[in-house]
Amino acid sequence: MLHNLRSLTLAATALVALATPAFAEPSRHVIIIGVDGMSTDGVRTARTPVMHEMMKTGSSSLHARGVLPTTSAANWASILNGAGPEQHGVTKNDWQVGDFNFPTSVTGSGGFFPSLFQIVTDQHPEWEVGSIYQWDGFGNLYDHRFVDYDVNPKTEDETASLAADYIRRKKPNLLFIHLDHVDHVGHADGHGTPQYYQAVEKADRLIGLIRQATVDAGIDKDTTILVTSDHGGVGKGHGGESLAELEIPWIAYGHGIRAGRDVDQPINTFDTPATVARLLGVKIPYAWLGRPVALALEGEPAPDQVYRTSSFYAMPVIEPVNAGNSPSGGLFVNKGATLTIRNPNPAGEVRYTLDNSTPTATSTLYSKPVAITRSTIVRAALFVDGKPASVPTTGYFRLVQDTPAAPKGVTWHAYALPEGTARLPDFNRLSPIASGHAYEFSLDGLTLPQTDNVAVVFEGDLDIVTAGSYGFILASDDGSKLYIDGRTVVDNDGDHGVVSANGSADLTPGKHRLRVEYFNGGGGSWLGAYYQGPGVARQFIDANRLTPVK
Structure with missing residues (x-):
């Protein structure tokens, strides 16, 4: 470890810090286990005896939230950096230091936002710090000079095995472990599938192996373990703005943690490193926005909560x-x-x-x-x-109500795309590989020759009864566009999770030609088209008002 570099960094970097009040004896060891793509539904539904035992004897919430966008890099960076993408600058999975849309709000070492690894090592250069991560993109998010043991295994089993061995050998003061297999299954088979729950169950077993290693090392009484995730998912994807993607599990267990506490307190993912800092007794930099999760910490005063968390109860x-x-x-x-x-x-x-x-x-x-x-x-x-x-x-x-005399719906044509497509193509250069009839601008019920690297064009006439301004919304994964009478009204193009875009048009009574273009490069796929206007509440574009183009 380059301790001289760290001492120089500490001397050169003005960390404006919050004083750490005494609450309980600091932990000597903190282990963060991050399970990529593990949703709250996964923890609830799968057989997860280890996590549920940790929840019962520790503090937890199944209503913690990540940050937007619900991509892996943006959220893992927030867990490391104690702030959101607006501060640390990581907004996409291919982010690299020095290659960003905007700079970090403050600079730590090497152009990175000051991470948990840096603040711990700056204040305690003698401490042992480790990072073991299965997803190689995790390694792009921090300055590796602040980590003693830094390894990128290829499988979840190897990751857990190396972590357990490292705990037994080195008894690290801070260790971050990243498991990636649940996210892989989410993309391959879908969230909420039997395969997905099996992957969560395997994560639970691996968490048990890691916890057992603290017992083997004789440090379990002085160790705190935090289990969390970066995002959930919907279907085979994430990156959108739904609660199922945004909500994540948050489990704190071991030394310094209140027992049996269901935390009815808003928790953001960037509160995790602030909680770790408080547990270790290190100062929290002013640049961090995260706060320690007070209700989970022994001896910490409970916050005055005038307003309750909105999602403490599940929706009907x-x-x-x-x-x-x-x-x-x-x-x-x-x-x-x-x-x-x-x-x-x-x-x-x-x-x-x-x-x-x-x-x-x-x-x-x-x-x-x-x-x-x-x-x-x-x-x-x-x-x-x-x-x-x-x-x-x-x-x-x-x-x-559909009859041969008055058919309803739209026509569609599907097109094959080259691998790596990231935007809608020029359809004038393509020939359809499949065609058919649908009732809505939706992928539901369509029989497509392929699910990846495919585009679909829908066309139909929308019958407007009342003149006025109408709003149109496209939600899609990946990109889409909506045209009315040949004019672009909604542009939601690009390679992304389920996000929405909107536009408006002044329409006269009668029929207006609607065209929706959509593509999916890979992974999750979805399309929904909504409208609203005079006397029309926001809803799916009404198939009863649509006529297929002949």
Whole structure:
């Protein structure tokens, strides 16, 4: 280790720090285990006895949040740097130091934002610090000169094995372990699949092996272990702005941690390094935005929480539940539907509306299934002791009447793309490889020859009844564009997770030609097209108002 460099860095770098109040005897060893792509649903649903035992005897939250964008690099950098992308500058997975859209707000060593590794080593150059990471992109996020043991294994088993061996040999004061296999399975098979839960179960076993190594080393009584993730996921992807992608597990266990505490306190991912710093008794730099998670720490005064966390209770589940990013409800052609609502919480009651309004304490109490006979936007929320206890959830029931005399929907054509495509192509240069009919601007129900490196063009005529300004929204993974009468109205192009873009157009009564272009380079894929306007609440573009292009 270059201790001379560290001493010089400490002397040259003015760390404006917050004083560390005494709360409990500092930990001598802190281990962070980051499981890439491990969602809160994964921890809840999979068989995870190790993590659940750590939650029972430690402090935890299944409502911690990452940062936007919900990409790996942006979130792991936030866990290392105690601040969000706006400060540390890491916004994409291919980020490299010196190659950024904007510079870091403050500079640590080597052009990096001051990381947890740096502040620990600056203040305690004699300490042993390690980083063992399966995803090689993790290694781009920090100055390696502040780490004694720095290794990039190829598999999760090798990662855990090397970590356990390192703990037994060196008894590190700070160790970061990154496991990547859950994210791989999420992309390959999808979040919420049996394969995904099996991957989470394997992560649980590996966490158990790492924890056992602290016992073998004789340091378990002086060690704190933090288990967390960078993001969740939807379908086979992440990078979007849904709660399923943003919410992450946060588990603190061992020395200095309150036992049996379900942390009802907002936790951001950049609070993790601040908590580690407090546990180790090192000063927190002023440039960090993160705060120690007070409710998890023994002896730490509880914060005065005037406002409660909005997602402490899970949202009601509207059924039918659709896969991936598709919302609850669904498309029903020439038939009715049945609405059921499930309360996943042990307490409270569910109230709902059928007119797109936000549920209140006087809204209809759900007690039995409800027949849906026309297109309906359902909103439901949990109430405990007469007060809102969850954020509302929404279901879109789209009932379409289609006949040969009055066909509804749109036509579509699919095109093969070269590998590595990152933007929509020039379709005039391509020939379709498949064609068909759909009721919505959606991938649901389409039989495509391939799922990666593919583009789809939808066309249909939208019948407008009332003149006025209409808003259009495209949500897609990857890119998409929407044209009305040949004019670009929404541009959501590019290689990204499920993100939304919007535009507006003044439309007269009558039919207007809609064209939606979409592509998927690889990984997750989804497309949703919404509109709103005079007398039209925000909803999927109504198939009853669409006519296929012949």
